[in-house]
Amino acid sequence: MPKINKSIFKREFELNMPQMSFYGLSEQWLTKELGDMHWAMLCDSFGCKSDALIDSAGNRLYSSFVRVRFQSSTSLGKFDENEKITLKGLIKRFGNKIFFSDISIGASKKKINASLMTVFVARKTDNKSLEKSVPIGEENCKAEALSSMPEFANEYFNLKKEMGESGASGSFSLNLGKEAFGLTHGNLFSTTYEINPYTDLNGVNLLYFAAYPLINDTCERRYFDDLKKQLDIKGDWALESSTIARDIFYFGNCDIDDKTVFRLDSCDFVKDNKIKLVSSLIREKDNMPMAKIFTLKQLTSV
Numbered sequence: 001m002p003k004i005n006k007s008i009f010k011r012e013f014e015l016n017m018p019q020m021s022f023y024g025l026s027e028q029w030l031t032k033e034l035g036d037m038h039w040a041m042l043c044d045s046f047g048c049k050s051d052a053l054i055d056s057a058g059n060r061l062y063s064s065f066v067r068v069r070f071q072s073s074t075s076l077g078k079f080d081e082n083e084k085i086t087l088k089g090l091i092k093r094f095g096n097k098i099f100f101s102d103i104s105i106g107a108s109k110k111k112i113n114a115s116l117m118t119v120f121v122a123r124k125t126d127n128k129s130l131e132k133s134v135p136i137g138e139e140n141c142k143a144e145a146l147s148s149m150p151e152f153a154n155e156y157f158n159l160k161k162e163m164g165e166s167g168a169s170g171s172f173s174l175n176l177g178k179e180a181f182g183l184t185h186g187n188l189f190s191t192t193y194e195i196n197p198y199t200d201l202n203g204v205n206l207l208y209f210a211a212y213p214l215i216n217d218t219c220e221r222r223y224f225d226d227l228k229k230q231l232d233i234k235g236d237w238a239l240e241s242s243t244i245a246r247d248i249f250y251f252g253n254c255d256i257d258d259k260t261v262f263r264l265d266s267c268d269f270v271k272d273n274k275i276k277l278v279s280s281l282i283r284e285k286d287n288m289p290m291a292k293i294f295t296l297k298q299l300t301s302v
Helices: 027-046 151-162 211-225
Strands: 009-014 061-072 084-094 098-107 110-123 130-132 173-176 179-182 189-194 241-250 259-270 274-283 288-299
Touching: 009 027, 027 061, 027 084, 027 098, 027 110, 027 211, 061 151, 098 151, 110 151, 151 241, 173 241, 173 288, 179 274, 189 211, 211 241, 211 259, 211 274, 211 288
Parallel strands: none
Antiparallel strands: 009 084, 061 110, 061 241, 084 098, 098 110, 110 130, 173 179, 189 259, 241 288, 259 274, 274 288
């Protein structure tokens, strides 16, 4: 039996230009760092480098993110230059395919809690043909094995089931940033996004999981900038809003020549100048869902 690794992984940063954006802590940097830390813990549990993970057929395996959630005690716009932050994480698994990490980010009196879930996949032909697989040597994996499926995973499978052809039954719900979210199939706004290979694809030519929220916000901005007068938004939406919490459920990928449809499903203003947003990313070619995204943002001028 392999020795179970329950050690906490730790990273420390001082927030400077690579970690910041025009409004504060960069959500894209944060998402990438969370993913990289999850990947590092995963590889450590197998005792190998990322490019050495293969299945019994010799296929290169990728750790595909299926859910990423973070919740902050304050909006990312409240994080300051030169502020020191510490990331601490631990990885566990259920069975031989599903891996979970919990990562806490501390900075002064601010705190972010993140949870990530991945499965191993192999690419058969293109980015639309990713299939689940199992790495060689999984019996020697040092990650702690869970005895039951975590609720974090159950919520993912419940959402995926409810998004089936029968439509929403209204039974799915989740709490994010102390706000309750449900599943809706509305269409307040939709627009098309063309994949930008220079920013959206990763080192193995897959649509990078960290690009999904960036694509979402790029398209979301189009909607709100069209409604500036109606909503009394004083400046650019990118400057007038800052993420507090985000929960992304991933369902598919796409190729470099694919187009993605962004659909804003619901938009609700709540107390303390906050806004709840539910959106979808859909592969235009075959109308397949790529992601469902739940977001809580802090507004500065509404």
